[in-house]
Amino acid sequence: MTNSPFPYTFDRRDTCASVVSRFGALGPGSSTGVAVSVAGRVMLMRPQGKLAFARLVDASGSIQLFASQADTGNFEELSKLSLGDWVGVDGEVITTKKGELSVKVDTWVLLAQARRGFGDKWKGISDPDLRYRQRYVDLWANPSSRESLLMRAATISFIRNWLEKRGFIEIDTPVLHPIAGGATARPFVTTHNTLDMDLYLRIAPELYLKRLVVGGFDRVYEIARVFRNEGMSPRHNPEFTMLELYQAYSDYNDAMVLIKELLMDLAKELTGDLVLTYQGNLIDLGSTWEKRSLSELVSEAIGLEVSVSTDREVLVEQCKARDIQVKDDWGQGKLILELYEKTCEATLWGPIFVTDFPREVSPLARAHRSQPGLTERFELIIAGRELVNAFSELCDPDDQRSRFESQAAIKASGDDEAMEVDEDYLRALEYGLPPTMGLGMGIDRLVMLLADVSTIKEVIAFPTLRPEVY
RNA sequence: GCGCCUCUAGCUCAAUGGCAGAGCAACGGACUCUUAAUCCGCAGGUUCUGGGUUCGAAUCCCAGGGGGCGCACCA
Numbered sequence: 325m326t327n328s329p330f331p332y333t334f335d336r337r338d339t340c341a342s343v344v345s346r347f348g349a350l351g352p353g354s355s356t357g358v359a360v361s362v363a364g365r366v367m368l369m370r371p372q373g374k375l376a377f378a379r380l381v382d383a384s385g386s387i388q389l390f391a392s393q394a395d396t397g398n399f400e401e402l403s404k405l406s407l408g409d410w411v412g413v414d415g416e417v418i419t420t421k422k423g424e425l426s427v428k429v430d431t432w433v434l435l436a437q438a439r440r441g442f443g444d445k446w447k448g449i450s451d452p453d454l455r456y457r458q459r460y461v462d463l464w465a466n467p468s469s470r471e472s473l474l475m476r477a478a479t480i481s482f483i484r485n486w487l488e489k490r491g492f493i494e495i496d497t498p499v500l501h502p503i504a505g506g507a508t509a510r511p512f513v514t515t516h517n518t519l520d521m522d523l524y525l526r527i528a529p530e531l532y533l534k535r536l537v538v539g540g541f542d543r544v545y546e547i548a549r550v551f552r553n554e555g556m557s558p559r560h561n562p563e564f565t566m567l568e569l570y571q572a573y574s575d576y577n578d579a580m581v582l583i584k585e586l587l588m589d590l591a592k593e594l595t596g597d598l599v600l601t602y603q604g605n606l607i608d609l610g611s612t613w614e615k616r617s618l619s620e621l622v623s624e625a626i627g628l629e630v631s632v633s634t635d636r637e638v639l640v641e642q643c644k645a646r647d648i649q650v651k652d653d654w655g656q657g658k659l660i661l662e663l664y665e666k667t668c669e670a671t672l673w674g675p676i677f678v679t680d681f682p683r684e685v686s687p688l689a690r691a692h693r694s695q696p697g698l699t700e701r702f703e704l705i706i707a708g709r710e711l712v713n714a715f716s717e718l719c720d721p722d723d724q725r726s727r728f729e730s731q732a733a734i735k736a737s738g739d740d741e742a743m744e745v746d747e748d749y750l751r752a753l754e755y756g757l758p759p760t761m762g763l764g765m766g767i768d769r770l771v772m773l774l775a776d777v778s779t780i781k782e783v784i785a786f787p788t789l790r791p792e793v794y
Numbered sequence: 795g796c797g798c799c800u801c802u803a804g805c806u807c808a809a810u811g812g813c814a815g816a817g818c819a820a821c822g823g824a825c826u827c828u829u830a831a832u833c834c835g836c837a838g839g840u841u842c843u844g845g846g847u848u849c850g851a852a853u854c855c856c857a858g859g860g861g862g863c864g865c866a867c868c869a
Contacts, residue, residue: 372832373825392826407819421827441819443805446830450806453861465805509868554868555795564869649866710869741867766869779862780869790860 331433334412336363341384343417344425352423356416362387362427363412363435365464368445371403377420378405380413380427381464389413390426397431407445408438408464456787472775472782475594479771480547482590483567492543492569497532499525499549505749506530506688508731508741509552512562525551529568530688530762531749534717537570537760538752545569547767558779559709562788565767570717574761575690576700579714580677583704583763584613587675587770594774602707602773605673614676615702618664621678625667632656632682632697639663653737657682657697670708677702681715687727687743689715704765711770714763721753 338360347356364382366389374393379386393399396415405411415430440461443449448465455462455469462469484494502521504511506528516523529548536544551563571578588609591598598610619631626642639659643650648662660682672678680692681701689699704712718724728745735742771783781787 368830370828370831371825372828375826375828377828377831379829388829390827394826420829422829424827424829441804444807444818444830445805446818447806451801451861453801454805456861461805507869550869552868555866557865557868558863560868566869713869764869769869792860 330436331412334363334433334435335361336412337361339384340364340380340382340387343387343427344385347417347425350419350423350425352419353421354419356418358417359414359430360417360427361412361414364410365438366405366409366411367407367442367464369403369405369407374399376403377426378402380411388420388424388426389415389429390418390420390424391429391432396429401434402429402432405434406438406441408440408442410435410438452781453789456781456789457792459785469782472771472777473785475775476767476771476783478594479590479774480565480767482593483586483767484547486586486589487543487545487569490543492545492571493541494545494547495533495536495541497526497529497536497546497548499551501526503744503746505743505746506532507550507552508687508743510554510741512551512553527552528566528764530764531746533568533570534757534760534762535749535752537572537717538755538757542572542758543570556788558781559769559772561768561780561784564780564784567765567767568762570760570762572758572760575716575759576679576702576714576761579761579763580613580615580702580704583712583714583765584675591774600773600776602776603778605707607673607675607706607773609675611675613704614674615679616676617680618678618682619660619680621668621672622660622663625671626663630660630663632660632684634660653734655682655684657684661685669705669710672705672708674704674706674708676705678705683727684730686715687731688718688724690718690720691723706773709769710766711773712763712765714761717757717760717762719753719757719759721750724753725750 340362343360343362362380362382364380366378367381368379370377376391378389380389391399391402396402411432412435413427413429413432415427418428419425442461443465449455449461455466500523502523504524504527509527511524511527513522513524528550529546533544533546546568548566548568549563550566553562554560556562588598591600591609598608600607600609623629630639634656636656639656640650643659643662646666648666679702680695680698681689683691683697683699686699686701689701692698692700699715701715703710728743731743732745735744768780768783772780775783777783
């Protein structure tokens with residue numbers, strides 16, 4: 325048997341789940357007369373003399389196989405299958421004397437062998453290194469791994485549908501950028517041989533998507549893989565997935581309305597509830613989403629009324645009191661942001677909109693219409709983490725140029741995460757960007773919330789790891 | 795990059811300075827209603843690597859490597 329070549333196809337007409345849902349309620353010892361064909365891996369095998377019971381698992385679920393020497397072709401070989409072997413089975417749907425719904429194997433074929441085992445059949449595998457390196461094993465050993473990836477797929481699919489119903493179109497923008505813009509982060513650098521130049525893997529699709537708004541796509545988005553050459557952690561992977569969307573004729577208040585609707589609809593559809601349980605705590609998306617300004621939150625946290633116009637020395641002192649390494653070129657805006665990140669962010673459970681970020685730390689956001697030194701920008705915090713960053717987009721080319729120039733100055737003084745002047749982007753703005761809101765959301769972190777997992781590696785099929793040494 | 799923790803059979807784990815073990819998987823066998831089947835048998839090891847201390851090291855120490863968590867950076 326094992327010497328014969330494996331078949332190239334199998335006519336699988338039923339899934340385990342479809343058989344279970346069609347025949348789930350039969351009493352013990354039933355025969356249905358209905359023939360099905362199923363395929364998958366044999367994950368448990370209980371040979372018992374002239375009978376054998378096996379658990380067949382496929383992408384949909386699992387069902388018991390019942391085989392007997394009297395009725396099953398190649399019975400001896402069947403009862404000797406290794407755990408993990410792939411088989412295709414034709415047989416009748418029955419229940420056993422004990423009432424277990426089963427496919428009574430008539431004929432079957434070995435589709436592929438598992439030369440290696442899938443871990444302890446009760447405890448599976450738990451070593452994180454092994455699980456992430458050999459995801460093909462983990463997915464069989466740990467059903468929750470499969471569920472997390474299914475949740476990810478469902479989330480992305482839902483978002484695309486939801487946005488498209490509202491007139492958004494998705495357009496792919498370049499991954500290879502001559503200038504790494506749209507965010508402050510260290511990029512991965514690569515080289516194009518023919519052009520003989522460095523290119524950067526994108527850290528954000530933002531500047532290209534806004535060029536598309538200039539080009540007339542007034543509702544545009546991209547679900548974009550982006551790359552940041554930064555540290556790795558349970559919440560950071562070097563490549564991750566962002567939703568960025570832009571809607572013309574709108575401001576950041578409209579962005580708050582939109583994201584709240586999107587997240588509520590998403591949770592209802594995917595979990596059936598507006599209340600998520602995350603790591604043992606509740607996140608109520610049906611509640612009123614609080615809206616607080618950044619300086620308000622910082623003032624509360626440090627017990628001192630501060631803003632971007634507070635005397636710089638006062639802010640420096642507050643930072644130093646909290647072990648923040650202050651740099652000489654930090655202005656009040658940066659100092660306030662540092663204070664916020666140190667004292668507030670992780671303590672906010674949310675959902676909460678943190679609004680009105682300093683101009684100094686928001687080089688692509690439009691100046692606040694009434695508050696000098698601030699921008700119309702918010703972050704949505706859920707479970708102590710930034711999930712969304714959004715603003716009224718900066719449309720004024722002159723203002724944008726001066727922001728780029730301050731960024732370039734910071735970069736020149738040694739911060740390799742700061743932005744450069746992007747002349748083509750400035751030219752695009754000179755053609756006119758209408759009032760526009762833009763919003764970015766970390767898809768991986770969103771899925772972490774929905775799947776209730778504590779590390780980003782759980783929601784990425786193949787997270788970045790050091791290469792294995794063989 | 796720094797700090798703490800961790801690494802034993804394919805998997806999950808014991809052995810706390812004194813003979814490296816168990817369950818599961820694999821392999822051989824028994825069994826006509828199992829449900830992590832049960833039972834019998836067999837095999838499986840550079841205890842992550844390299845040094846050191848010791849009569850003796852999986853165990854203690856040093857260095858290196860993988861991983862986890864935290865910090866930093868960032869989303």
